[in-house]
Amino acid sequence: MLEGRDTIAAVATPPGRGGIGIVRLSGPDAGRIARCVVGRLPPSHVARLRTFRNAKGESVDRGLVLYKPGPGSYTGEDTVELQGHGGPVVTGMVLDCALRAGARVARPGEFSERAFLNGRLDLSQAEAVADLIESASEQAAKSAMRSLEGAFAERLRRHVDELMDIRTYVEAAIDFPEEEIDFLAEPELVHRLEALRAAVSATLVDARQGSMLRDGLGVVIAGAPNVGKSTLMNRLSGRDAAIVTDIPGTTRDTLHESLHFDGLPVRLTDTAGLRAAADEVERIGVDRARAAVADADAVLHLVDDRYPETPPDAVPGIAPGQALLRVHNKIDLTGTLSGPDGGADPPVLRISARTGEGLPALRDWLKAVAGYRPGEDGPFIARRRHVEALEEAATAVERGSAQLAESGAGELLAEDLREAQNALGRITGAVSSDDLLAQIFASFCIGK
Ligand SMILES: Nc1nc2c(ncn2[C@@H]2O[C@H](COP(=O)(O)OP(=O)(O)O)[C@@H](O)[C@H]2O)c(=O)[nH]1
């Protein structure tokens, strides 16, 4: 346990009126401070009714007191919960009693930060606490719970164990080159590296799904004026979010809608038509469209099916690796059948935003891009930073293996393995910086 910490206090229930209001204390002085407020403390983990009193001995509230001495508490420190009546004034007065008795107001996420620093949770689990609280769908909540229970942490631990094992072997082989056998040439090593790469990649696939559940898929509708972008936006979101007219240049700003496809959260953006803008406002709109495209996970490039002979322009702002679908709209006017154009690159889909024809296929394509497996909850919740770290780890292992295969370069392999381990360590918090921790815990709520 970490020494020299002060004792923190916060209202842990949401602001406003409710059945109960909980003031939570954590730190070496939690027991003493609580005794100032409630008199005698109940035994560990047993709730007892007490009157809460201020420094003058006046009763402020009455409720249950729960005392959990460290290290067997959420934070790993001595903690006390004062469960009084849920009103902003009364909980404020109880908190004040605790502060006057020597506690300090907790920062957002400080309880969870202490849980992490005291080794009660790894960083991925601490983040899962916040993700559980913030989850916007049942799937996301279930996945966050599995992360909190350690499903993600356990996988990472296995990767790190295997990495350390291989590293030890490789470093020993480098240090004792005079041995008869070339240990680096052993096929066993190649197999282990391949198995590790495959395992990390599998975790990466699951992490992408988990991060998609948390952050959703960013989808941008782009294309020339009047092709039906806003009509499609309204169709997919099921409401008249965007103004639709037959006047080119109607949409001058980017519009956002949040929706779900089968539990997959989607952030949909409608953009101003991409063309040489007629005025200043439209020019800004086109710039924003370009920026939205650059940020997107998937881009729907809409074209009018009546003019298929015009070769569609490239979408400005799109990067090589981005998922792009060319969508021919208004097939109700051309009589073309809906559906995909097999083998085209980028893939082509024919729809009518007006009649809704072809939209199920469009949704399916987006789900496929997200790697979304409907009905499956995903084994754990994850964040973008986790996905990036896993990508880094997988790449480092792959690069190391390649260098070994090409030139028997043990030193380079060892360096790559070290890099992979560091990347994974950033997820669990084994490797962390104060900045990273501050950034993560600042997004938590007060009292958690
Ligand atoms: N017939 C037909 N008209 C459509 C379709 N989608 C959009 N439109 C019409 O095309 C015009 C331009 O649509 P709008 O959504 O504003 O296009 P945007 O400029 O790309 O946003 C409007 O008159 C729409 O009613 C479609 O699938 N079929």
Ligand SMILES: [Mg+2]
């Ligand atoms: Mg529009």
